[in-house]
Amino acid sequence: MEAILFFLAALGALGGAVGVVAMRNPFYGVLALIVHLFSLAVLFLLLSSAFVAAAQVVVYAGAVMVLYVFVVAYVGGDAEPAFDPIPGQRFLAPLMGAALFIELSIAVLGSSLAALGTEGPDVGAGFGNPAAIGKLLLEDFLLAFEASSILLLLAAVGAVVLASRREEDAS
Amino acid sequence: MNIEWYIVLSSLLFAVGAMGILVRRSPIVILLCLELMLNAGNLALVAFSRMVGNQEGQVFAIVVMVVAACEVVIGLGLIVAIFRRKLPLDVDELRELRG
Numbered sequence: 001m002e003a004i005l006f007f008l009a010a011l012g013a014l015g016g017a018v019g020v021v022a023m024r025n026p027f028y029g030v031l032a033l034i035v036h037l038f039s040l041a042v043l044f045l046l047l048s049s050a051f052v053a054a055a056q057v058v059v060y061a062g063a064v065m066v067l068y069v070f071v072v073a074y075v076g077g078d079a080e081p082a083f084d085p086i087p088g089q090r091f092l093a094p095l096m097g098a099a100l101f102i103e104l105s106i107a108v109l110g111s112s113l114a115a116l117g118t119e120g121p122d123v124g125a126g127f128g129n130p131a132a133i134g135k136l137l138l139e140d141f142l143l144a145f146e147a148s149s150i151l152l153l154l155a156a157v158g159a160v161v162l163a164s165r166r167e168e169d170a171s
Numbered sequence: 172m173n174i175e176w177y178i179v180l181s182s183l184l185f186a187v188g189a190m191g192i193l194v195r196r197s198p199i200v201i202l203l204c205l206e207l208m209l210n211a212g213n214l215a216l217v218a219f220s221r222m223v224g225n226q227e228g229q230v231f232a233i234v235v236m237v238v239a240a241c242e243v244v245i246g247l248g249l250i251v252a253i254f255r256r257k258l259p260l261d262v263d264e265l266r267e268l269r270g
Contacts, residue, residue, distance in 0.1 A: 002172060006172045006176065010176075010180050013180065013184060014180070014183065014184065017188065017191075017207050020191060020200070020203050020204060021187060021188075021190060021194065021195065021200075026200050026203075033206060036207065040210055040213070043214060044214075044217055046172065047217050047218055049220070049226075049229045049232075051229065051233075052213075052232050052233060055236060056236070059240060060206075060236065060239075064206075064243050067244070067247060068199070068203070068247070071199065071247045074254070075254045075260060089193070092193075093190050094194075096189070096190065096193065097186040097189055097193075098186070100185070100189055101182055101183055101186035104185065104186065105182055108175075108179070109179070113222075115174065115222045116174050116178070116222065117175060119173060120174060120223075120224055121223075123221075123224055127226065128226055133226060133229055133230060133233070137233070140227070141230050148234055148238070151237065151241050152240070152241060155240070155241035155244045155245055156244065158244075158245055159244045159245060160248075162248035162251070163247075163255075165255070
């Protein structure tokens with residue numbers, strides 16, 4: 001059962017990723033990314049991390065993707081021209097991607113991490129639930145938590161400054 | 172499922188994202204491919220956290236999500252600013268900073 005669910009979610013994640021790269025219209029690319037993110041949330045649940053899965057659906061598939069849809073609708077999802085400015089780019093890039101994948105796989109599977117071939121230790125029902133993660137965030141990782149909140153504030157201010165209508169281009 | 176499967180899937184997703192950044196020229200799609208790579212990293216973090224049986228990796232994944240959200244907000248703000256100035260939305264055309 002778990003294996004079937006894993007392969008279904010892996011297929012969804014991979015299909016979504018390939019869709020993002022292959023779709024000519026950015027609007028369809030955004031929709032493919034939503035499929036990808038939901039499949040990843042299923043994978044996170046399989047890894048017994050409920051809070052990360054919930055955050056993935058709420059923050060990513062919800063908020064961030066709505067932002068993308070708005071911007072794509074605003075700038076108009078023009079399909080990019082098929083004209084290729086760098087010769088051989090469309091042939092060399094998949095080659096480089098395959099080389100990167102093989103390299104990463106060799107690096108990970110060739111490492112002497114004995115636990116890689118296992119399903120991990122038995123963890124209780126409370127592993128990765130909101131209570132446990134919240135306790136970690138507010139006790140052990142308080143500095144990182146506060147720093148990321150300041151980062152979010154800076155990003156919000158920066159986006160307002162960047163996207164605001166200035167006097168000179170109001171004409 | 173063994174943890175290996177998750178790690179191999181995550182490196183596959185990362186490679187697809189990296190390939191997308193090399194192939195595509197629309198800045199919106201390049202941002203989407205960046206999301207793919209960040210999510211592949213997240214999957215590896217959560218998988219390793221399950222492998223060790225320690226929840227701290229999941230906190231890392233959440234911080235990565237926050238950073239990704241910030242990056243999206245700034246990137247989309249830049250795209251809107253480029254569009255307002257009627258510049259082409261194509262990373263090969265926007266190369267004034269190239270040496």
